[in-house]
Amino acid sequence: MRKSGIDRPWKRPGAAVYARRRIATALRPPVTVYPMPPDVTKDEDVPVRMRDGVTLRLNLFRPAGDGPFPVLLSAHPYGKDSVPKRKRGGWSLNPQFRIMNQPAPLRISDQTSWEAPDPVWWARQGYAVVNLDTRGGGRSEGRGDLLSDEEADDVGQVIAWAAEQPWCTGRVGMLGVSYLALSQYKVAALNPPALKAICPWEGFTDAYRDLFTPGGVVENGFARVWLLLTGRAARLKTDLAAGRREHPLRDTWWDSLVPRLSEITVPILVCTSFSDSNLHSVGSMRAFQHVGSTERHAYTHRGPKWASFYGEEARRAQLAFFERHLRERDVPPLPRVRLEIRDRLDHVVQVRDEREWPLARTDWRRFRLAGEGTLIEGEDEGGTGSVTFDLRRDAAVFEHRFGEDTELSGPMTLRLRVATTGATDPRLFAGIEKWSHGTPVPFEGSYGYGRDLVAQGRLRLALRELDPVLSTPHQPEHTFRTLQPVRDGEEVDVLIPLSPSATLFHAGDTLRLVVAGRYPRPRNPFFGHFPTHYAPSASGKATIIWSPGHPSTLEIPVIPKS
Numbered sequence: 001m002r003k004s005g006i007d008r009p010w011k012r013p014g015a016a017v018y019a020r021r022r023i024a025t026a027l028r029p030p031v032t033v034y035p036m037p038p039d040v041t042k043d044e045d046v047p048v049r050m051r052d053g054v055t056l057r058l059n060l061f062r063p064a065g066d067g068p069f070p071v072l073l074s075a076h077p078y079g080k081d082s083v084p085k086r087k088r089g090g091w092s093l094n095p096q097f098r099i100m101n102q103p104a105p106l107r108i109s110d111q112t113s114w115e116a117p118d119p120v121w122w123a124r125q126g127y128a129v130v131n132l133d134t135r136g137g138g139r140s141e142g143r144g145d146l147l148s149d150e151e152a153d154d155v156g157q158v159i160a161w162a163a164e165q166p167w168c169t170g171r172v173g174m175l176g177v178s179y180l181a182l183s184q185y186k187v188a189a190l191n192p193p194a195l196k197a198i199c200p201w202e203g204f205t206d207a208y209r210d211l212f213t214p215g216g217v218v219e220n221g222f223a224r225v226w227l228l229l230t231g232r233a234a235r236l237k238t239d240l241a242a243g244r245r246e247h248p249l250r251d252t253w254w255d256s257l258v259p260r261l262s263e264i265t266v267p268i269l270v271c272t273s274f275s276d277s278n279l280h281s282v283g284s285m286r287a288f289q290h291v292g293s294t295e296r297h298a299y300t301h302r303g304p305k306w307a308s309f310y311g312e313e314a315r316r317a318q319l320a321f322f323e324r325h326l327r328e329r330d331v332p333p334l335p336r337v338r339l340e341i342r343d344r345l346d347h348v349v350q351v352r353d354e355r356e357w358p359l360a361r362t363d364w365r366r367f368r369l370a371g372e373g374t375l376i377e378g379e380d381e382g383g384t385g386s387v388t389f390d391l392r393r394d395a396a397v398f399e400h401r402f403g404e405d406t407e408l409s410g411p412m413t414l415r416l417r418v419a420t421t422g423a424t425d426p427r428l429f430a431g432i433e434k435w436s437h438g439t440p441v442p443f444e445g446s447y448g449y450g451r452d453l454v455a456q457g458r459l460r461l462a463l464r465e466l467d468p469v470l471s472t473p474h475q476p477e478h479t480f481r482t483l484q485p486v487r488d489g490e491e492v493d494v495l496i497p498l499s500p501s502a503t504l505f506h507a508g509d510t511l512r513l514v515v516a517g518r519y520p521r522p523r524n525p526f527f528g529h530f531p532t533h534y535a536p537s538a539s540g541k542a543t544i545i546w547s548p549g550h551p552s553t554l555e556i557p558v559i560p561k562s
Helices: 015-027 119-123 149-163 179-190 207-212 222-233 240-246 281-290 305-309 312-325
Strands: 031-034 041-049 055-062 069-076 085-087 090-092 106-109 128-133 168-177 195-201 268-271 296-299 337-344 347-354 363-370 374-377 385-390 395-401 406-421 427-436 439-441 455-460 491-505 510-516 541-546 553-559
Touching: 041 149, 055 119, 055 149, 069 149, 069 179, 106 119, 119 128, 128 149, 149 168, 149 179, 168 179, 168 305, 168 312, 179 195, 179 268, 195 312, 207 222, 207 281, 222 240, 268 281, 268 312, 281 296, 281 491, 296 312, 337 406, 363 395, 363 541, 385 395, 406 427, 406 455, 406 510, 427 491
Parallel strands: 031 106, 069 128, 069 168, 168 195, 195 268, 268 296, 296 337, 337 491, 374 395
Antiparallel strands: 041 055, 055 128, 085 090, 337 347, 363 374, 363 553, 385 541, 395 510, 406 491, 406 541, 406 553, 427 439, 427 455, 427 510, 455 491
């Protein structure tokens, strides 16, 4: 581990070992499929007619017995009938299980579509399950409009229809991962009377900030793949790929895709995992913080996305939540925040209950960037210095070694005074690594990536204008509405918010801050963070500067020992 202040974080040890494991899980994903038993009833392609005459279709699963039952509904454009199929020697799986790494085993029924709740498992808990093809998706008619108010109105109509059926108690909840989480927010903001609870499991809330252009930097890896796949899976009338090109800044078009979180009042259990910071982590925590629901709960984890969702502990939480709000049973409420702290990829240090996020007792500490690649704690403004690095080839690094066990739970913020030369439209990428005994410590990341950073953030410097309404003291937000081009050699002050995390650093461990002009992890599909890809700085150099009156700092959330 060099302390010269310059490094190349794209080259880290362990790539070959990781690649072998990655290839093995791609060839044989650790996914077990079981057939639907005869005590679960399935009605296929049940039609529901919308007010405008378009017919949507759903699959309905019911438990044994006459009912009535509470209903769990998921809505998505991916095709409700895209489920595992039996073949010679086993089961065919959704290709996403191979494209995206599966580091832990999971078990689903042969009726489980991509990122939907397992209808067999839930039927056996006494719930009717509705898996809906949204407009234009699967076998539903019409042409869909992703993330739209029209889509939310459709789902609201299906909720009202379900509540009126003789097999339903009149109480409906929603559950699902990713897009099946996103589709819950806007309909919940409409407050349909029969919708009694929602459980968006890892779902972003701002398409510009969280997926397509985080930090004002275009994401053209996963976003491009997702747009291509949804365009093939569903018949759509809105071209989001064209829309993002036509609207590079955050404007009213992007605003129309954002749910009105403050108008959501139903009880909500939101999974705000720390292992999806390239997609859902920031937005799902935003949902927890800003919904209007009196009963709101955050379930945090840093494990694999799909193995966690279908795992025993998460299902216990989901079931307790719906038993309370759909069955109206005398079940104790979940903790406001289930906080999971890890010290590495595969080790949970502690799981405890908390009441808010960020934690009220946080000791917000600022570390000054200083010479020789150091981070120095304290309010003393120190001396003058700088480090210059090539935006395409190198990264500036700064580190601090902890003298005692230290828990960092919360968001971090990087404040830099920086100048660029020879750079057209520069971007900066920041990441926090953990090192122990001279070796980087890996963490679970988005898309099953097992060599992730502790936390990360990025910023297109021309979009550095802060939003005074959305920003809070420890969670800055940018407007992304006004271009402020950076002149060659001009010194500017920027704030880069980093994704939330909950990580224990043991005594002797090192926090390592990395700042680069491109994403600080390789994209290679075997050992890198595929399919993540952010548009990098094209060329030039950056100089990070600190001086009395203009320090560059990293703010970290230290949790005092109880």
